[in-house]
Amino acid sequence: MSKLLPIEENEQIVGYFFDCPGCGMAHAPYVQPYKNEVGASWTFNGDFDKPTFAPSILAKIERSDGKAMVCHSFVVEGKIQFLGDCTHALAGQTVDIPEQN
Numbered sequence: 353m354s355k356l357l358p359i360e361e362n363e364q365i366v367g368y369f370f371d372c373p374g375c376g377m378a379h380a381p382y383v384q385p386y387k388n389e390v391g392a393s394w395t396f397n398g399d400f401d402k403p404t405f406a407p408s409i410l411a412k413i414e415r416s417d418g419k420a421m422v423c424h425s426f427v428v429e430g431k432i433q434f435l436g437d438c439t440h441a442l443a444g445q446t447v448d449i450p451e452q453n
């Protein structure tokens with residue numbers, strides 16, 4: 353079982369998707385300096401069952417109604433620690449990353 357889905361580019365793993373139960377999207381921390389839009393890269397502990405990424409993951413998603421949704425978290429040992437600036441219902445809570453199907 354794995355909580356992560358590798359993102360491959362030119363047969364090299366450049367990052368990982370995981371499903372976020374807070375905002376309902378997938379987050380994609382990149383571990384290689386890559387042509388990603390955010391221009392950042394994260395460290396990964398290499399554990400697909402209890403992943404840790406650093407630094408924190410911050411996503412701002414424009415919604416169709418014009419309001420921005422914020423999802424900001426630390427991912428530590430397979431758990432997502434949602435920070436207080438999240439705009440979704442799991443702000444301030446810590447939850448397990450769901451298993452990938």
Ligand SMILES: [Zn+2]
Nearest residue numbers: 372374375423
């Ligand atoms: Zn999220």
